[in-house]
Amino acid sequence: MSITQRSDSIISYFDGYINASTTLNQFFKLYEKALEIRNEKEIKADHDCINSLPVLKTPSxxxxxxxxxxxxxxxxxxxxxxxxxxxxxxxxxxxxxxxxxxxxxxxxxxxxxxxxxxxxxxxxxxxxxxxxxxxxxxxxxxxxxxxxxxxxxxxxxxxxxxxxxxxxxxxxxxxxxxxxxxxxxxSHTVRYYMLSHEALKLVDEGAGSLDSYNEAMASLDEATEKVVSATKSDGKFSNGHIKGESVSNGAHVNHCTDDHKGCSAEHLPKEDFDRRISELTQELECANKKCEVDHTHLLTVxxxxxxxxxxxxxxxxxxxxxxxxxx
Structure with missing residues (x-):
């Protein structure tokens, strides 16, 4: 703002309150009155702003x-x-x-x-x-x-x-x-790029040495378990399976692992075995992608x-x- 513009702004601020014959004592009293009126206008403007919304021009x-x-x-x-x-x-x-x-x-x-x-x-x-x-x-x-x-x-x-x-x-x-x-x-695009960015960081760090690789894989396994558990609690897996069905399948897999009498991978048809491996692999990939969201959220905040x-x-x-x- 130029000196002339600033001067005009000051004059307009006191317009109607002072004139050429205003004494210094009167000026200070009128100045306080001007401030009081200005504060009242600000309070009214704040009230109108908070309690009413402007007219929208688009559905955006x-x-x-x-x-x-x-x-x-x-x-x-x-x-x-x-x-x-x-x-x-x-x-x-x-x-x-x-x-x-x-x-x-x-x-x-x-x-x-x-x-x-x-x-x-x-x-x-x-x-x-x-x-x-x-x-x-x-x-x-x-x-x-x-x-x-x-x-x-x-x-x-x-x-x-x-x-x-x-x-x-x-x-x-x-x-x-x-x-x-x-x-x-x-936004799917935002989540995809953010997760990809963080995943590449993990890949770069984890591939540096055998120790860092083992640590990265252990962290991924732990994160995957947490994400799968959270996904189950939401009612559905990310691939669309119902929670009850997924839990049942999960229990079935655990049963197959712990109790060879009831079921064994050797007794499963090859097509079913391959399909199950593919499903679990997809679930693992989805879990790996989702596990970074909370971490990214915290870092960004x-x-x-x-x-x-x-x-x-x-x-x-x-x-x-x-x-x-x-x-």
């Missing part, structure tokens, strides 16, 4: 989500960015490793596009317009990439605390953050907490500057 889950989180003023700006994505197209231009690069441009304006890099593993995006870095609001280019990659809700690390309805709360990472994180874990600590001072400065701009 992201629009509904942000209407419940953002202040009314910020949501209006976000809504404009979201609606404008309907005029944008995104084309994949590079796909190396974890980061996929898209070129986003308006229909018929290919020469005026912006580049958006999307890391699907840690769900981070960067746009050449740098709107989020400057204003704390996600741009329409990033939202376009989210749309074409089926990210239906705004990731919690892109919802800055001081733009939310609960900005006066001291909680940085609350229930909204957890809900948002869980929401994008519902801890990472976000550390990042919030680092950004806290920046957010405080932003709020101070915003308050100065209002004057």
């Amino acid at each position: 889950p992201m629009e509904k989500q942000t209407s419940e989180l953002y202040t009314r003023k910020l949501f209006t700006r976000f809504q404009e960015e979201l609606v404008s994505t309907l005029t944008f197209m995104a084309s994949k231009v590079d796909d190396e490793g974890e980061v996929t690069t898209y070129r986003v441009s308006k229909f018929g304006e290919d020469n005026k596009g912006h580049c958006v890099g999307f890391n699907v593993v840690d769900m981070r995006v960067s746009c050449s317009c740098h709107m989020f870095e400057f204003s704390g609001l996600v741009c329409s280019h990033v939202l376009t990439v989210f749309r074409v990659t089926n990210v239906l809700k705004l990731l919690f690390h892109y919802i800055l605390k001081h733009w939310t309805r609960n900005a006066k709360s001291s909680v940085i990472l609350g229930s909204h953050g957890t809900d948002l994180f869980n929401s994008y874990l519902e 801890l990472k976000e907490i550390e990042e919030h600590k680092q950004q806290l001072s920046v957010q405080v400065n932003d709020i101070k500057l915003s308050m100065m701009d209002d004057f």
Whole structure:
């Protein structure tokens, strides 16, 4: 904000309270009155913001989500960015490793596009317009990439605390953050890439030596047992078998292992034996993929907490500057 703009802002703030003949003593009294009225307006605005929701323009889950989180003023700006994505197209231009690069441009304006890099593993995006870095609001280019990659809700690390309805709360990472994180874990693509990323880490470390290999396999066996147990308690196996049927099969396998009189692998037909081995192998693969979810969840949340600590001072400065701009 320029000096002239700041001066105009201050004048408009006291407009109707002071004039050229106002004494210094009167000025301080009127200043207190102006602050009191301003506080009343803020309280009313907070009340309206908390107890009412703005009109939605699209059926987008992201629009509904942000209407419940953002202040009314910020949501209006976000809504404009979201609606404008309907005029944008995104084309994949590079796909190396974890980061996929898209070129986003308006229909018929290919020469005026912006580049958006999307890391699907840690769900981070960067746009050449740098709107989020400057204003704390996600741009329409990033939202376009989210749309074409089926990210239906705004990731919690892109919802800055001081733009939310609960900005006066001291909680940085609350229930909204957890809900948002869980929401994008519902995406099969996200889970696949996150699990693949963590699995490759385990492969690299476990293949380093015989000891690390044995340790990795032991950990996988233990994790597999826990995941299979948890899957049974949910009512069904991931391959669609009913819990009772799966438990029965599991008991049957254990019985075959412990009691050779009742059943033995040697007495099973080869086709049934091969089919059972295939089923167990598939269940094991599914269990290995799922066992990393909780671990990944915890690491991501801890990472976000550390990042919030680092950004806290920046957010405080932003709020101070915003308050100065209002004057």
